[in-house]
Amino acid sequence: MLFPYHIEYEYRRWPVATLGVIGFTTLVFLVLQLMPPDSRFVMLYRFGFPPEDFSPISLVSSTLFHAGWLHLIGNMYMLWLFGRPLEDRIGRPAAIVFYFTAGAVALVAHALLTPALYWDVPAVGASGAIAGVLGASLAVFPALRVGCVVLLFEFRPVGIVRLHAAFVLGLWFLIQLILQEALGGNPQATGVAYGAHLGGFLFGYMLFGVLSVARSARRDWAVLQWQIGLRRKAAEIVRGETLPDVVTDDPALRQMVFLKTPGMHGDAEEIAGWIHTLNVDHRPAQCASLVVSSVRADGLFDRLPLSAVVKGGRALITLGYSPYACRLLMNRLRTAEPFDAAGLLYELGALFSAEGNKELAIRCLQDLVVLDGASPLGESAKFMLDDLRTSVSKS
Numbered sequence: 001m002l003f004p005y006h007i008e009y010e011y012r013r014w015p016v017a018t019l020g021v022i023g024f025t026t027l028v029f030l031v032l033q034l035m036p037p038d039s040r041f042v043m044l045y046r047f048g049f050p051p052e053d054f055s056p057i058s059l060v061s062s063t064l065f066h067a068g069w070l071h072l073i074g075n076m077y078m079l080w081l082f083g084r085p086l087e088d089r090i091g092r093p094a095a096i097v098f099y100f101t102a103g104a105v106a107l108v109a110h111a112l113l114t115p116a117l118y119w120d121v122p123a124v125g126a127s128g129a130i131a132g133v134l135g136a137s138l139a140v141f142p143a144l145r146v147g148c149v150v151l152l153f154e155f156r157p158v159g160i161v162r163l164h165a166a167f168v169l170g171l172w173f174l175i176q177l178i179l180q181e182a183l184g185g186n187p188q189a190t191g192v193a194y195g196a197h198l199g200g201f202l203f204g205y206m207l208f209g210v211l212s213v214a215r216s217a218r219r220d221w222a223v224l225q226w227q228i229g230l231r232r233k234a235a236e237i238v239r240g241e242t243l244p245d246v247v248t249d250d251p252a253l254r255q256m257v258f259l260k261t262p263g264m265h266g267d268a269e270e271i272a273g274w275i276h277t278l279n280v281d282h283r284p285a286q287c288a289s290l291v292v293s294s295v296r297a298d299g300l301f302d303r304l305p306l307s308a309v310v311k312g313g314r315a316l317i318t319l320g321y322s323p324y325a326c327r328l329l330m331n332r333l334r335t336a337e338p339f340d341a342a343g344l345l346y347e348l349g350a351l352f353s354a355e356g357n358k359e360l361a362i363r364c365l366q367d368l369v370v371l372d373g374a375s376p377l378g379e380s381a382k383f384m385l386d387d388l389r390t391s392v393s394k395s
Contacts, residue, residue, distance in 0.1 A: 001155070002168060006147035009085045017092040018083040021099060022076045025126060028064045029072050048122025051111035058122075063103035065124040067191075075126045082130070082137045089140055098207075102132020102200045109199020114185050121188060128196035131176075134169050135204030139212060142166040173201050306332070306340045310347055322355055342372040346381055353388060362388050 032040050047061040066072040087095035106128025111119070137144070144165040149157050180194035187193045309332050313325040326348070333344045345368040352361035365381040365388070372378045 001151040002148040002161075002163070002171065003151055003157075004081060004146050004148050004168060007081060007085060007165075008145040008147070008162075009088070009141075011084065011088050013088055015084040015087050017087050017095045017099075018079060021083070021096065022079060025064050025066070025076065026072065029066050032065070044124055045122050048124040049107045049110070050120055050122040051114060052116075052119035059104035059107055060100050062107060062122070062124050063100060063126045063129050066126070067124055071125055075130055078130050079126065079133065082133050085141060085144070086133055086136055098136065098204075099129050099133065102136075102204055103129030105203040106131060106196040106200030109203075110187075110193045110196035113180065113195030113198065114187060114193070118186060118188055123187070123193045123196060125193075128193070128200040131197040131200030132204035134172065135201035135206075136208045137165060137204075138169040138173075138201075139205045139208035173198070176201070306336075306343050310343065313347060313351070317351060317354070322351060326351060342368050342375065342377055345371070346377055349381065349384060353384070358388050358391065 032043060035043065044065060044067075047058055047065055049058045049062040066075065083095070083099070086098075090098070103126065107123060110123055110128065142165055145162050146165050146168045148161050148163055148168060150159045150161060152158050176194050176197040179190070179192075180198060183189045183194070185195060187195070309328065313328050317325045329344050329348050329351070333341060333348075336344055345364045349361045349364035349368065352358070352364060362385060365385045368381045369378055369385070373382070
């Protein structure tokens with residue numbers, strides 16, 4: 001058995017919504033404890049969720065009621081552990097709405113998965129809503145590290161492990177599914193509504209899974225639109241520009257001519273290796289840029305490593321041919337994979353910034369942040385964006 005005790009997550013805000021739900025739920029429990037046993041029993045039946053005869057308000061109120069101290073503490077502990085990262089990611093209002101919506105959906109699932117024989121027993125507790133939080137966490141943070149205590153028989157701790165949230169939450173869901181099937185949906189066997197756990201978990205996972213796919217598609221579409229706009233701007237910049245002829249006896253140039261000879265040029269790896277041997281600060285850098293541009297026509301350009309393409313572009317910038325460097329990078333951007341696109345956008349942002357076109361530089365770097373903002377390259381782009389925006393506002 002795994003007992004989670006820590007989540008490795010850097011919080012950006014104080015978990016006000018999670019604390020509010022925990023505090024209010026605890027307050028409701030304390031008020032119930034002050035009531036006489038008969039009155040407390042009546043309240044649980046009135047505001048709990050009996051599938052046989054329930055009121056719409058019980059879809060929310062039953063989430064706030066708990067049968068005992070262990071029931072309350074266990075639920076609030078899991079909410080505190082997994083609710084905070086989710087609230088930090090989706091925001092406070094959305095976290096509260098999702099929490100109670102997941103609780104209502106979990107109760108409906110409980111009714112559907114429970115035999116009619118047990119419909120007269122009211123379900124109370126926040127475990128269905130918290131199961132929704134767990135499912136959402138699986139969709140949003142599958143690679144998050146969770147510190148767990150390993151417990152064996154009689155709940156004896158034997159060690160501590162750090163596991164991905166996908167494993168911990170997936171195992172938890174599997175256990176709920178096994179118990180639901182093994183007990184035939186009878187909540188009275190253990191006093192736990194496993195059907196509510198399954199329904200809440202699946203609701204949270206599917207909802208945020210769909211939202212994640214939609215967000216990714218919207219991001220990809222936005223990136224595509226930016227790239228199309230950037231390529232159009234690049235075409236305007238390089239229109240009418242021609243690559244200068246190079247006449248020299250440099251040995252590097254003779255090797256370049258040999259590599260460009262039809263039927264004689266090497267493969268992309270060979271050419272890339274040769275480019276990397278050239279010094280970008282000296283004359284051979286121009287040969288490197290010519291080789292990079294020539295293999296584009298030979299069909300090898302798209303297979304060159306990004307580092308070789310970037311070196312060719314930097315060589316052109318060093319030699320004063322920034323427009324052609326822009327065209328070179330833009331052509332590669334057209335077929336680049338997301339990882340390569342991030343590097344190209346960074347180079348383009350730096351290029352446009354150096355050329356004084358701060359608007360285009362900001363657009364390139366914003367595109368990079370959207371595409372891969374969490375990477376070291378994305379973090380560097382954020383710093384460049386801050387500097388560019390500051391200079392634009394001052395001007």
